[in-house]
Amino acid sequence: MPEVRYIDAINQAHHLAMEHDDSVIVMGEDVGAKGGVFGATMGLLEKFGEWRVIDTPLAESSIAGVAIGMSVNGLRPIAEFQFADFIHPAFNQIVSEAARMRYRSNNAFGCPVVFRAPYGGSHGTALYHSQSIEAFYAHVPGLKVVAPSTPYDAKGMLLAAVQDPDPVLFLEHKRMYRLVRGEVPGGEYTVPIGPAVVRREGTDLSVFAYGWMLHETLQAAETASKEGINAEVVDLRTLAPLDKDTILKSVAKTNRALIVYEDNRFLGYGAEVAALIAEEAFESLDAPVLRLGGPDVPGVPFAKKLEEWFSISQEKILAAIRKLAAY
Amino acid sequence: MGAMSAKTKAKTQESEHAALGLTDDDVLEMYYYIALARALDDRMWVLQRAGKAMFVISGPGHEGCQVAAMWPMDKKKDWFVPFYRSVAACLVKGMSPADLLLGLFARANDPSSGGRQMPGHYGHPGVKILSTSSPVGTQYPHAAGIAYASTLRKTGEVTMVAIGEGGTSQGDWHEALNFAGVYKLPCLFIVENNEYAISVPLRKQMAVGSVAVRGAGYGMPGVSADGSDVLECYRVAKEAYDRARRGDGPTLIEFRVPRLGSHSSDDQQERYRPKEELERVRQRDPLKTFGAYLQRAGLLTDARKQEIADRIKREIDQATDVADASPEPDPTTGARYVFAEKGAADA
Numbered sequence: 001m002p003e004v005r006y007i008d009a010i011n012q013a014h015h016l017a018m019e020h021d022d023s024v025i026v027m028g029e030d031v032g033a034k035g036g037v038f039g040a041t042m043g044l045l046e047k048f049g050e051w052r053v054i055d056t057p058l059a060e061s062s063i064a065g066v067a068i069g070m071s072v073n074g075l076r077p078i079a080e081f082q083f084a085d086f087i088h089p090a091f092n093q094i095v096s097e098a099a100r101m102r103y104r105s106n107n108a109f110g111c112p113v114v115f116r117a118p119y120g121g122s123h124g125t126a127l128y129h130s131q132s133i134e135a136f137y138a139h140v141p142g143l144k145v146v147a148p149s150t151p152y153d154a155k156g157m158l159l160a161a162v163q164d165p166d167p168v169l170f171l172e173h174k175r176m177y178r179l180v181r182g183e184v185p186g187g188e189y190t191v192p193i194g195p196a197v198v199r200r201e202g203t204d205l206s207v208f209a210y211g212w213m214l215h216e217t218l219q220a221a222e223t224a225s226k227e228g229i230n231a232e233v234v235d236l237r238t239l240a241p242l243d244k245d246t247i248l249k250s251v252a253k254t255n256r257a258l259i260v261y262e263d264n265r266f267l268g269y270g271a272e273v274a275a276l277i278a279e280e281a282f283e284s285l286d287a288p289v290l291r292l293g294g295p296d297v298p299g300v301p302f303a304k305k306l307e308e309w310f311s312i313s314q315e316k317i318l319a320a321i322r323k324l325a326a327y
Numbered sequence: 328m329g330a331m332s333a334k335t336k337a338k339t340q341e342s343e344h345a346a347l348g349l350t351d352d353d354v355l356e357m358y359y360y361i362a363l364a365r366a367l368d369d370r371m372w373v374l375q376r377a378g379k380a381m382f383v384i385s386g387p388g389h390e391g392c393q394v395a396a397m398w399p400m401d402k403k404k405d406w407f408v409p410f411y412r413s414v415a416a417c418l419v420k421g422m423s424p425a426d427l428l429l430g431l432f433a434r435a436n437d438p439s440s441g442g443r444q445m446p447g448h449y450g451h452p453g454v455k456i457l458s459t460s461s462p463v464g465t466q467y468p469h470a471a472g473i474a475y476a477s478t479l480r481k482t483g484e485v486t487m488v489a490i491g492e493g494g495t496s497q498g499d500w501h502e503a504l505n506f507a508g509v510y511k512l513p514c515l516f517i518v519e520n521n522e523y524a525i526s527v528p529l530r531k532q533m534a535v536g537s538v539a540v541r542g543a544g545y546g547m548p549g550v551s552a553d554g555s556d557v558l559e560c561y562r563v564a565k566e567a568y569d570r571a572r573r574g575d576g577p578t579l580i581e582f583r584v585p586r587l588g589s590h591s592s593d594d595q596q597e598r599y600r601p602k603e604e605l606e607r608v609r610q611r612d613p614l615k616t617f618g619a620y621l622q623r624a625g626l627l628t629d630a631r632k633q634e635i636a637d638r639i640k641r642e643i644d645q646a647t648d649v650a651d652a653s654p655e656p657d658p659t660t661g662a663r664y665v666f667a668e669k670g671a672a673d674a
Contacts, residue, residue, distance in 0.1 A: 025479070051479050057509065062468045062502030069472020072457060073406070074480055077472075089498070096462050097469070105450050105458035106441030107664040141665050165667035 001183035006176040009151035009184050010040045013158035014078065016188050018048050021076060024162055027054035028063060028080030028116075037082055038118060038177055060086055064093035067113045068101070076162055077113050084119035084171065085131040098167040099142035113168075114161045119147075120173040120212055120262055121311055127299030132263035137169050138240040138272070144193055145240040147171040149214040151182040153237060156191030164193060171239075173211035180215060196243040198250065202232030205256035205287075205324050208247065208273055210236040213260045213312060220317035229325045239269060247273065248281050255286040258324050262312050265293030287327035292320045344624070347562055349398075351626055357394050357557065358621055359635055364390040364415035365614050366639045367424050368588075370647060371431055371446070375592045379651075380431045384447040384591040386412030389519050391613025392552070392582035393489070394419055395560035396517055399568040400487060406477075408457045408470045408488035411447035412519060416489060421454030424643055428650035435656040442656040447591075464490065464497030467516070471503045474512035474577075485571045487515040492581075493524025495538055501545075504579065508545035511576035515567050516547075518579070519554070521586035526599040542579035554584030555611040558620070585611040 004012070017024045026041055026048075032055035035042030045053040056063050060081060067077040081087040087094075098111040121130040138145045144166060148154045154172065161168040199214065200221055209217040214235050221231040234250050236243070251257050257277050259270035270291040277289050292312060294300075300310045344354045368385045375383040386393070393416035397407070400420075407413075407420050414427065426438050430449070433442035439450045439458065450458030457469060470488030477484040494500055495518055507514050518538045522529040535541065542549020548570075552563045560582055567578035585608035589596040597605070621627035 023480075057502070057505055059498075059502040059505065061499050062471070062506050065465060065468025065499055065503065066472035066475060066506055069408075069457075069469035069474075070476045071472070072469070073473040073476035073484075075476045092462055093465060093468065093499075096460055097465050100460065101458060102664050102667065104440055104444050104448070104460065105452075106437075106443060107667075108438070108450060108452040109458050110667055144666075 001185055003181050004151055004184045005178055006151045006154055006172070006180045007039055007178060009155040010158060010172060011042055012184070013155045014041055014044055015047070017078070017159055017162045018044065018052065020188065021162075023074055024076045024078065025052045025054065025070065026078045026080065027056050027067060029056060029058055029082045031055060031080050036080060038174065040080065040116070060089040061093055064090035064098065064115065067115075068093060068098050068111050071111045071113045072101075072109050078162060079113060079115050081115065081117045083129050084117035084133045085128045087115070087117050087133060091136070094137070094143065094167070094169070095140050099140045102166065103142055110165050111167045112165050114158070114170050115167065116170045116172065118172050118174045118177075120175055121300045121307065122174045124302060124304070124307065125174070125300070126302035130300035132261070134171060134239050135263055135267060135269050138269060142166070143240065144168040144238070145171065146193055146238045147173065147211040148191070148237055149173075149176070149180075149211050149235050151180065151184045153191050155184055156189050157193060157237070159188060160190040160193050163190065168193065171211065175212040176215070194238050194241060194243060196234055196236045196238065196246040198232060198246070199235045200231065200233040202230040202254065204230045204254060205258060205321065206232045206234060206250040206254045207258045207260060207317070207321065208234045208236055209260040210239065211262070213262055216312060216314045217260050217317050220314040220321060223314070223318055224321045224325075227322070229321060231321055242272070242276070244276060244280070247276060251277050251281040252284045255284050256324050256327070257285070258290045258292060258320055260292045260312060260317055260320070262294055264296045265291055266296045268293045287324055290320055290324050292317060344558055347558060347565070349561065353398070354621060355626055357398060358617055358627065359639070360394045360415060360419050361390040361557070361614050361617060362635060363424070363639050363642070364394070364418055366643055367418070367427060368414055370643050371428070372588075372592065374431065374647070380446060381433075382446055382592055383431065384411045385588065386414050386519075388521065388585040388587035388608070388612060389554065390415035391557040391617055392519060392554040392560040392584055395557050396487065396515070396564040396580070396582070398561055399565040400485065402454065405484050406455045406457065406470070406473050406486040408466045408473070408486065409449045409459055410463075410466065410489050410491065410494070411459070412491065413449060413489050417449045417451070417456060420456055422449065422451050422456065424646035425649045426451065428646050429653055432650050432653070433655070434650060434653040436653050463494040464499040466490065467500050467503035468506070470514055470516070471507040471512055474507065474514040475510060477513060478510070483572070485513045485515065485568060487517060489517040489519060491524060492518055492520035492522070492529060492538055493527065493532055495541070496532060504541070504545040504547070504577075507577045508547050511574070513571035513574070514577040515564065515571060516577060516579045518581045519584050520581050521584045523586055523590070523596075523600070525590045525594060538581040539579060545579070547577045547579055549579040549581070551581040551583065554582040555613050555616045557613055557617040584613075585609070587612060
């Protein structure tokens with residue numbers, strides 16, 4: 001299997017989905033002639049034309065709202081938000097409309113839309129190009145939220161998202177676009193939305209992560225193993241609906257749990273995972289459930305030293321692993 | 328002399344609807360729908376006051392323009408994206424009085440939502456009425472998206488979406504018009520301007536005298552019509568509809584309508600609207616003005632009017648009984664349809 005970058009896997013999924021199904025369209029700011037600011041939609045305009053590859057006006061709420069209308073009338077839109085930071089004007093459309101359409105119409109209408117959003121801190125991207133938005137959306141029933149961490153999953157889950165009858169918020173950590181490589185089959189395949197996966201087997205404690213944090217966590221686990229701490233690492237992949245079984249099974253085995261996420265800590269995604277473990281795996285636990293999240297400040301600051309202070313590095317994860325193992 | 332001029336006038340008026348391509352049967356049926364919507368509206372309020380319904384929101388005064396705008400549309404093929412005052416429009420599009428009352432009573436077989444939404448949130452997949460929510464303005468981009476899909480898929484469908492003038496202050500409203508203007512989508516953007524957004528008057532809602540002028544900002548014609556002049560409403564809607572069908576793009580239409588009732592059953596408009604004003608708007612009631620036109624045209628005799636009223640009363644009584652006898656939703660179904668269910672056909 002050829003090894004490709006994360007961004008290439010995303011791009012391949014777009015090409016295949018559009019070749020496979022005429023009802024799939026792509027829309028967003030700069031997705032056409034430029035091929036997306038990160039290159040996710042490169043080559044689509046040339047192949048599929050302006051009516052299926054839509055350079056939209058600079059107005060995020062209508063990107064979501066128009067996509068919703070398209071989806072109730074036979075199209076399968078993939079709507080790109082240039083940065084997750086700019087999805088906020090579309091919150092109402094995604095939450096009040098896309099996520100609630102099926103429930104409020106008693107199954108008469110559904111919204112098969114994929115909302116793609118590049119998220120997370122990279123190098124020097126500051127408050128408004130670094131945000132993690134998963135907690136806002138994973139809270140909302142009716143919306144699926146995924147954050148694949150490998151090129152294989154990114155391609156397979158994007159193809160699964162396009163075929164899904166319900167709206168999917170597809171989060172891509174920007175740091176992975178060009179840093180993370182992996183083997184990816186050339187043709188079509190899907191990776192189901194829902195199941196989490198154990199990326200590293202271990203016996204001493206479980207670390208739960210997703211997106212770029214998975215890669216930092218795997219590195220930290222590798223270092224910890226040299227110190228005699230055998231960490232299991234679980235890639236959550238789908239944040240909503242959550243695969244509780246895989247989480248509980250892992251905790252039952254290791255009796256210790258740490259959740260790593262890049263978003264600021266308070267009421268972040270890790271809180272729900274921690275609550276789940278506290279409620280449903282209390283008797284397995286040998287230590288308190290720990291969360292490692294970002295500082296509770298309004299955003300990732302720009303200056304290099306401030307950015308490092310904010311970011312969840314493998315050193316910080318390693319420290320949390322040591323603390324948990326020593327409890 | 329007096330008799331002569333009345334006769335001449337009747338003749339001129341008669342040719343008014345014929346000149347628009349409407350038959351006598353057309354205008355009589357339009358009158359029937361306006362009267363039906365009004366009677367259903369009255370019934371909903373009575374039921375609410377009697378404690379049979381929790382809440383009512385409806386559109387007395389808006390019926391004329393709604394019936395007129397829906398008239399040129401292909402009821403089976405075209406799309407309608409309503410708002411909470413679209414009682415008459417939904418009836419013309421194909422929902423029955425019972426369909427609306429099932430929503431009012433929040434019954435299991437309410438086609439709009441199975442009793443999940445508040446009354447007035449219409450939707451019906453069978454007659455291509457998209458499900459509605461409560462945040463004002465969100466439906467406008469949906470209409471643009473539906474119309475985009477129609478264009479790409481070459482279905483020939485036209486989409487009509489409705490909103491009040493308060494909703495035109497929302498960003499979504501402007502974003503939708505902009506998008507539809509850029510892609511020349513087959514869409515009728517209707518604004519039913521009754522000069523009040525709950526209690527906030529027009530002068531505090533916008534700095535322009537007419538919503539229609541905003542069409543220019545989005546590269547589409549903007550027209551304004553008196554909602555009490557049902558034939559004029561039909562004329563502008565038909566023109567916009569034909570334009571959409573030809574592929575010439577969207578039209579923004581403002582209907583200036585009287586709001587005859589309070590915003591909803593939780594509102595008392597007497598608290599913020601002067602008595603004289605309420606007196607004045609009652610003169611613009613489209614049921615009266617259109618009825619008067621049909622009388623002048625010799626089409627609506629007293630006997631015919633009674634016949635229509637009797638028919639409507641029968642239909643609404645029957646619809647009320649049907650809705651009232653329908654079962655309430657089973658609480659064990661509360662968790663269904665968050666997502667598509669496995670094995671079920673995709674909606």
